[in-house]
Amino acid sequence: xxxxxxxxxxxxxxxxxxxxxxxxxxxxxxxxxxxxxxxxxxxxxxxxxxxxxxxxxxxxxxxxxxxxxxxxxxxxxxxxxxxxxxxxxxxxxxxxxxxxxxxxxxxxxxxxxxxxxxxxxxxxxxxxxxxxxxxxxxxxxxxxxxxxxxxxxxxxxxxxxxxxxxxxxxxxxxxxxxxxxxxxxxxxxxxxxxxxxxxxxxxxxxxxxxxxxxxxxxxxxxxxxxxxxxxxxxxxxxxxxxxxxxxxxxxxxxxxxxxxxxxxxxxxxxxxxxxxxxxxxxxxxxxxxxxxxxxxxxxxxxxxxxxxxxxxxxxxxxxxxxxxxxxxxxxxxxxxxxxxxxxxxxxxxxxxxxxxxxxxxxxxxxxxxxxxx
Numbered sequence: 001x002x003x004x005x006x007x008x009x010x011x012x013x014x015x016x017x018x019x020x021x022x023x024x025x026x027x028x029x030x031x032x033x034x035x036x037x038x039x040x041x042x043x044x045x046x047x048x049x050x051x052x053x054x055x056x057x058x059x060x061x062x063x064x065x066x067x068x069x070x071x072x073x074x075x076x077x078x079x080x081x082x083x084x085x086x087x088x089x090x091x092x093x094x095x096x097x098x099x100x101x102x103x104x105x106x107x108x109x110x111x112x113x114x115x116x117x118x119x120x121x122x123x124x125x126x127x128x129x130x131x132x133x134x135x136x137x138x139x140x141x142x143x144x145x146x147x148x149x150x151x152x153x154x155x156x157x158x159x160x161x162x163x164x165x166x167x168x169x170x171x172x173x174x175x176x177x178x179x180x181x182x183x184x185x186x187x188x189x190x191x192x193x194x195x196x197x198x199x200x201x202x203x204x205x206x207x208x209x210x211x212x213x214x215x216x217x218x219x220x221x222x223x224x225x226x227x228x229x230x231x232x233x234x235x236x237x238x239x240x241x242x243x244x245x246x247x248x249x250x251x252x253x254x255x256x257x258x259x260x261x262x263x264x265x266x267x268x269x270x271x272x273x274x275x276x277x278x279x280x281x282x283x284x285x286x287x288x289x290x291x292x293x294x295x296x297x298x299x300x301x302x303x304x305x306x307x308x309x310x311x312x313x314x315x316x317x318x319x320x321x322x323x324x325x326x327x328x329x330x331x332x333x334x335x336x337x338x339x340x341x342x343x344x345x346x347x348x349x350x351x352x353x354x355x356x357x358x359x360x361x362x363x364x365x366x367x368x369x370x371x372x373x
Contacts, residue, residue, distance in 0.1 A: 172304025217309025
């Protein structure tokens with residue numbers, strides 16, 4: 001489809017359920033011909049606990065997993081459709097007014113080095129349930145072109161968060177990824193994963209407090225960073241030393257990874273939590289320091305942007321202003337859903353969003369597959 005053939009509608013829906021698996025965010029956006037998005041409405045819903053448990057289980061091999069994954073994909077599509085219905089109702093928008101819905105799905109395996117990535121989704125069913133055209137499977141084409149298939153959002157960050165000074169945009173979901181922006185350019189200088197963000201902190205908090213996450217970092221604030229443990233966590237994981245482009249996920253950072261590294265460690269649970277928070281901070285900082293471009297400021301999105309202790313620790317370690325994307329008009333929790341609305345637009349307009357400077361692919365690629373309404 002050429003740009004001249006692209007749909008006349010300028011309304012797009014984006015959906016996101018990330019590696020934290022805590023819920024679904026949906027955003028309705030108006031996107032102009034230059035690809036500049038304007039957020040119009042937001043809706044969200046938690047993932048049902050049974051589905052969340054099954055998605056966690058499917059991150060590892062298990063009995064009858066193909067059948068279970070198919071059933072989970074169907075359930076996820078119904079959850080997505082419910083959020084879309086709520087979103088359009090809130091916005092007062094009719095379905096035929098929407099050009100497309102961008103839906104990433106839920107990553108269960110990410111192995112670009114072995115030539116594949118797997119996002120659980122049922123886009124054909126989602127198109128049937130919503131009456132909208134669905135753009136999905138955003139990572140596969142980039143992986144097929146030799147790229148990491150992740151992160152997906154730096155091209156979007158460059159359109160939305162450009163600045164007159166060198167800027168970093170940091171997404172703190174389950175995994176942390178960073179985009180480096182160059183003044184005067186609508187293309188990212190670089191973008192890559194840096195390691196775990198909320199994933200290990202949430203896991204440890206659930207195990208020891210029963211709460212799904214450490215609200216505002218209050219529990220971590222009661223602990224002390226254990227310098228020896230921090231060195232162990234970083235130095236004993238070769239992935240941290242790999243140069244960009246690189247990506248990661250639950251395939252590497254999971255409960256067993258953490259348990260192995262905590263063997264023989266005598267520390268209070270809150271000290272471990274404080275150290276895990278510092279692990280996120282330190283790996284982000286080292287990743288930025290490995291790049292030739294210093295940053296003047298950092299914008300943060302994702303759930304971690306609302307962790308006051310984490311944000312303060314980042315600012316102290318980086319020595320530059322660190323603020324949530326709310327400060328520039330885009331709520332931090334909605335950035336990735338907005339990005340997938342934009343990625344749906346990019347697919348229909350044949351705008352490459354898979355970039356060699358980010359993923360290491362052989363060339364720029366249009367991402368996604370389209371399931372018409």
